[in-house]
Amino acid sequence: MRPRPIEDPAAERFERLELATHGIAAAFACGGSLTTDRPLTLRFADGVSFVVQPGPDDTPWNAPSLAPLIQRCDPAPFGKGRSTRYDRRVRNALQLRAQGDSLRVLDFDLATSGILEAVRKALTPDDPNALTAELYGLHVYSAGGHFVQHKDTPRGKDMLGTLVVCLPIGFSGGELELTHRGAIRTFDWGSRSRSPKAPIELRWAAFFGDVDHEVKEVRVGHRITLTWLLRRGSGLPRPLPDGPPTDPLASAFAAAVADPDFLRNGGVLGFRCEHMYSETPGFVRAIPPLDARSVLKLKGLDQHIAAMALAAGLSVALKPYVIEPGLEEQWRLQRFPTTKEAGVFRSHRLTPFRIESALPIESHVECFSPDREVHWLAPPLKRDHHGGTATTLLGAPEYSTTGYFGNEGGDGEFYLYGALLVTVPSWAQRRPKRALKKGGTPSAKPATTTVPKRVAVAPASRRPGSKTPTGEFMTAELHAMGHGPADIRRMLKEGALERTGYGWYRFVR
Structure with a gap:
């Protein structure tokens, strides 16, 4: 879906996000x-x-x-x-x-x-x-x-x-x-x-x-x-600088989230991945949303887009896709296929029914039809055209132009095309919350931050005698505690919260 008609008051937000994405120089x-x-x-x-x-x-x-x-x-x-x-x-x-x-x-x-x-x-x-x-x-x-x-x-x-x-x-x-x-x-x-x-x-x-x-x-x-x-090394991401975001894409995300006309009822933004990703078959559980640590496993432009979306308090997921231009269809998968499931690609006669019966399909759309679930901010996913039969093209999650790999065959891993799906909450969920005066009239003064007494988050710990959660929390965890993007920005401004990295925060006593 590309919801940017002339009369759309939020069209400028989509355009700025798209331009900011295209303006990023990322080396391969x-x-x-x-x-x-x-x-x-x-x-x-x-x-x-x-x-x-x-x-x-x-x-x-x-x-x-x-x-x-x-x-x-x-x-x-x-x-x-x-x-x-x-x-x-x-x-x-x-x-x-x-x-x-x-x-x-x-x-x-x-x-x-x-x-x-x-x-x-x-x-x-x-x-x-x-x-x-x-x-x-x-x-x-x-x-x-x-x-x-x-x-x-x-x-x-x-x-x-x-x-x-x-x-x-x-x-x-x-x-x-x-x-x-x-x-x-x-x-x-x-x-x-x-x-x-x-x-x-x-x-x-x-x-x-x-x-x-x-x-x-x-x-x-x-x-x-x-x-x-x-x-790759293991460790925490780079801490975000204080103050308003200076990165053009981070600024575009922040402005879009703060605009009530931008996806007022919520929605999903789609960014086609510039790189392919591999996963071990047998990873049968659903793919969890990216966090500040797992986003570092992405490459180049993909990593930067995901990091800036997380910094804006949005949820980001990497989803594998199977795309077949010969059939003019694409399927989004719930997870990476198992070795047994991937065996369908060895078939010489593939049909959409066989694909959907063999793989963990999350959604399906024809390549040249509008995607009603995703607002694509980059050209929709499509496989490069290098000729070959439909079976050869579709049957190449281990995809290279020739099908060859360096040194030896893979030991149960393969590449898949993917996309970053960024979930934007509705305006009712993300709008700034204000304290109520006596009698129910909203007050212009920000509400005093209330920190929950108990937080069931694994990384969290508690100092003796303290009711303030300690440790680092992901943006999604703060949302689960009832703190929306506006609350997080307000607590940062008041000094009740501090950033420790992309999408990571710590409460200040």
Whole structure:
């Protein structure tokens, strides 16, 4: 639903929200270079070391020089759905997995080098928690080597993406090309002129796991890279600054919530996710609303939209969708499918009836019909058109343009398209509450804050002799205690409440 006719007095609020969303710049990849005076040393399980030294200017190292390293590698596989395959037409490369002590990198630390912090600032600027990196392996693409477009294999809910560091060994070709929603970014790490006395340069790139990426064919030499899995840190979100919101989207949300003409009877705002998300099958319970901690598991623009909606006191949920342009239909799911339920995608003859019988459907709408439940503030969900049969398109929750995944098949996880659904209460629920004078006349003076004596919230604790709840409370928990958005703003202004993070508060004694 797009309820913005000319006569709608709240149309400006919808437009400002939409413009604020479109004005957010969110990166899907980042990269850079690091200079060092000390060469990297690779240490293997048998105690043998290999020192990585740059070759002569613009001249690839010859094969005999790299033989001790290459001989330790095995053919690199790739994932096709949940299966692991080998096919040089898809991926022509070698790899050495960093399992146990099979591969270690000496004299190089991603945290102290500043690379991890640079990645955090570029990809997760709203999350102050430090990223961690897990060495996955070493990959060798020799002349003729390549890897067709693919996505990362999902590896847990804390996985953010991949970091690739190119070793300073001469080669040409082998560009890393990243594609996300029509945008393309290319990293060309081929040979460059270098003085023999110049510092060693390590070039790197990081990107979200759902971003399609491709290694172009290597023309000359050996393209050798180290790959790390990037994982999110755990902890609290960044505290909100005092005073009125300065972020354009936060301001737009706050203004909309305070406008009685904006969704006077309440409603749901829909924001199509810019990224895809994975979940482990078997997660059969209903998906809970996002809170200040779980919102940090989102990516890029999606994370920022959800965080700003939470800051405005609204409830936000991430909902998986199955979209089929061939059938011109879309289904919103109650939760992520189980492995058994996802088996319906392997069928060669899918019908809407079979889909709705097999999956936990929450709602259904034809793609080109208005959605009567959701007010979409971004283009409605639709799958990218890359050809293929209807079964192939619909049967790809582990969706990449080619259907291929990096390194090996997934161990029971897959990507799904999704949307952020923001619930806006009716004006009667969210309007500012005023105290009543004797006789029932509203008073202009704000009511004195009354803190409940007992709050059944798990994180809460109580100081001896105190009736004021202590601990941190989510916005939804304050709403359950009877404090609407206007009450929360008033208590913040009076000093009875303080923010401790996005959507998190603490009562002040």
